[in-house]
Amino acid sequence: MKKKLVVLTGAGISAESGIKTFRDSDGLWEGHNVLDVATPEGWHKNPALVLDFYNQRRRQLKEVFPNRAHQILAELENEFEVYVITQNVDDLHERAGSTNVLHLHGELLKVRSSVDMNYILDWQDDLNFGDFDKDKNQLRPHIVWFGEEVPALEEALQLTQNADYFAVIGTSLQVYPAAGLIDYTPRETPIFYIDPKPIQIPNLKNPLEVIAEMASTGVEIMRNKLLSHR
Template identity: 80%
Template sequence: MKKKLVVLTGAGISAESGIKTFRDSDGLWEGHNVMDVATPEGWHKNPALVLDFYNQRRKQLKEVTPNAAHYILAELELDFDVQIITQNVDDLHERAGSTNVLHLHGELLKVRSTVNPNYILDWTEDLNFGDFDLQQQQLRPHIVWFGEEVPALEKAVELTETADFFAVIGTSLQVYPAAGLIDFTRATTPLYYIDPKPISIKNLRNPLHLIPEIASEGMKQLKNVLFEFI
């Protein structure tokens, strides 16, 4: 039976593909205050701005491609049971070939009803006013905004609890509840932390292996380490 590698990925892994993060730029995301484009309050205040913002992100996503870190994670499925938990809303993991990807914060290429959170559609083009669900209610981006519940969290915890290896790639470990997932690993599970500017992790029980590199270089090193366990 393959050993289970559970991976938590954040904005840093997509940044190498050209998708900008907001944590490195004083709360701005592509020039916008995140409170204006990534909160329910922002949606109610100016839905036109929010729709345009995510339409632009959708267009941007079509112009970028997965990088080496994404591809290495996909290749590891040959030898490990790889389960990816991502804070990212892009589809770069899937496009690289990963087959088990859990999106904590929603997906850019999906939309959902404003009244029925379970009515979700695949969506690759612009989302406009007048795009309705079956009850003639406006559709919105399928994004978990700040202040909203994280429906996939329970599944993420279940995966984390069963990990033989747990890797954190390209995330500042500042956004909760995702940052708290490491607390659900077994005490004997080794933790691999890939980030060029890793933060110190307090009260960590696990064996910690720091890899202070960008995602693509760090994944090359992690791959070699993991193969020692095969």
């Protein structure tokens, strides 16, 4: 029976594919204040700006490809029961071949009703004014904005609580509730923490292996360690 490897990924794993991180050092996302493009208030204030912003992100996504870190995580499904919990809204894990991907913060290639959050559609192209749900409500990006509930959180907690191994890759561990998942790992579960600039994780009782590398290099190191553990 394969052991469960649960992986929490953040912007750092997609950055190597050319996707800008959510929060660069200037506090902007692709030149925009996060409050303007990633909050319900921003949507109500200037929906045209928000639609254009995510249309640009959706177009950009078609020009980038999974990197070695994404590919190795997919390959590890040959050896482990791998579950990827990602804070990223791109589809690079899926394109690399990962089959169990849970998006905490939504997906760029989906849209949903601005009224009924359970009305969700796959969406490859631009989203425009006049694109409606079945009840003639405007569609919006299927993104969990700041201040909104995280519908996938309960499933993420359940996965974390059943992990035989847990990995944190390319995330600052600053954005909650995702950053709090690490506290739900079983105490005996080894944790791999891959980040070129790792931070201190307070009050952690688990065995911890810090790999201070970029995602592609760090995931390769982790794979070798995992295979030697078995």
